[in-house]
Amino acid sequence: MRHILAAAVxxxxxxxxxAQVVEFQFTGADLQLNxxxxxxxxxxxxRDSLQTMDVFVxxxxxxxxxxxxxxxxxxxxxxxxxVGGGVGTTGGGLVDLFFDGSGDSFLLLDFDSADLFMNxxxxxxxxxxxxGSVFGQSLVPFVGSILDQPVLFSFSSTRVRxxxxxxxxxxxxxxxxxxxxxxxxxxxxxxxxGVAGGLMLVRRRR
Numbered sequence: 001m002r003h004i005l006a007a008a009v010x011x012x013x014x015x016x017x018x019a020q021v022v023e024f025q026f027t028g029a030d031l032q033l034n035x036x037x038x039x040x041x042x043x044x045x046x047r048d049s050l051q052t053m054d055v056f057v058x059x060x061x062x063x064x065x066x067x068x069x070x071x072x073x074x075x076x077x078x079x080x081x082x083v084g085g086g087v088g089t090t091g092g093g094l095v096d097l098f099f100d101g102s103g104d105s106f107l108l109l110d111f112d113s114a115d116l117f118m119n120x121x122x123x124x125x126x127x128x129x130x131x132g133s134v135f136g137q138s139l140v141p142f143v144g145s146i147l148d149q150p151v152l153f154s155f156s157s158t159r160v161r162x163x164x165x166x167x168x169x170x171x172x173x174x175x176x177x178x179x180x181x182x183x184x185x186x187x188x189x190x191x192x193x194g195v196a197g198g199l200m201l202v203r204r205r206r
Contacts (some may be wrong), residue, residue, distance in 0.1 A: 022143050023056040024097065024107070024181040029071060029155060032174045038078035038090065038116070038127075040071060041174070047072050047098060055143065057185070062143070065099060071179070072096040075114055081170040085120030088169065089113050094135070095153050097181065107181065108135040109151060118170055122163050125175050127155040134183075147183035155179045 028051030030041035040048035047070035055063040073095050080088025092112055099105035114129030131151035139146065157177030164172035 019148070019184040019186055020058050021056075022147060022183050022185055023059075025054045025056070026069070026071070026097070026179050027051045028176075029073075029179045030174070030176050031073065031155065031157075033078055033170065033172050036077055036079045036171075038073070038075040038093070040073045042072075047096075053097075053099065057143065068100045070098045072098075075111070078116060079166075079169050079171045081116050081118040081125075083165045083168060083170060085118060085122075087115050087117040090116055092132075093129075095179075095181070099139075105138050107137045107139060107147070109133075109153065109181070110135050111153070114153070118160070122160060122170075123158060125155075125157045125160045125173070125177070127153075129153050131183075143185060146186070148186040149183070151181065151183035153179070153181050 028049065030048055031038060032041055040046075042048040050069045050071055051066065053065040053069045054061060055065075073093070075090045075093030077091030078093075080090055082088065090113055092110070093114060094111065095109045097107045097109075099107075109131045110133045111129045112132045114127055117126045118124065129152070131149070131153065134147060134149070134151060137146055155177055157175040159176045160173050162172065162174045163170060
């Protein structure tokens with residue numbers, strides 16, 4: 001069942017002059033680390049289906065989705081978390097969110113790096129990063145505008161399985177958890193540039 005509240009569609013009309021914070025919270029994200037690459041469970045060029053997506057503007061829920069939502073994630077040089085617990089920095093990567101089955105509504109994010117943390121008991125995994133650039137976006141049906149920098153991404157999981165290591169760093173795992181993307185809506189005059197249709201770009205994968 002799919003739900004989009006009217007406030008999500010009309011959001012741009014009610015925003016004030018100052019920037020507002022937009023947050024996408026999603027569940028059902030599955031990741032895996034293998035051969036130095038951290039990616040969604042659908043692996044190369046595929047999207048991993050998500051369970052739910054909630055959209056907030058300044059902390060207020062404006063829309064929810066539970067069908068036709070998916071994401072794509074890929075980071076290189078990701079075997080960096082120390083075996084005894086701690087944080088390491090990955091190579092560059094991407095996180096793409098897709099909000100309908102046709103692929104017409106999306107958010108494509110590029111990263112220079114991300115921080116990957118695992119606790120000492122290897123039961124909790126977190127990942128966070130600041131977006132280097134917003135590669136493309138078409139979000140008008142959901143927030144009525146475009147996102148501007150800064151944009152932050154995070155992922156957390158308490159369901160980490162199939163862990164392998166080389167004695168120094170974690171070299172493999174599978175994890176299921178939740179994710180969050182937070183950005184800002186610029187002032188209406190700037191946002192209008194994106195409302196005409198978003199930035200419809202084709203990403204070169206991997």
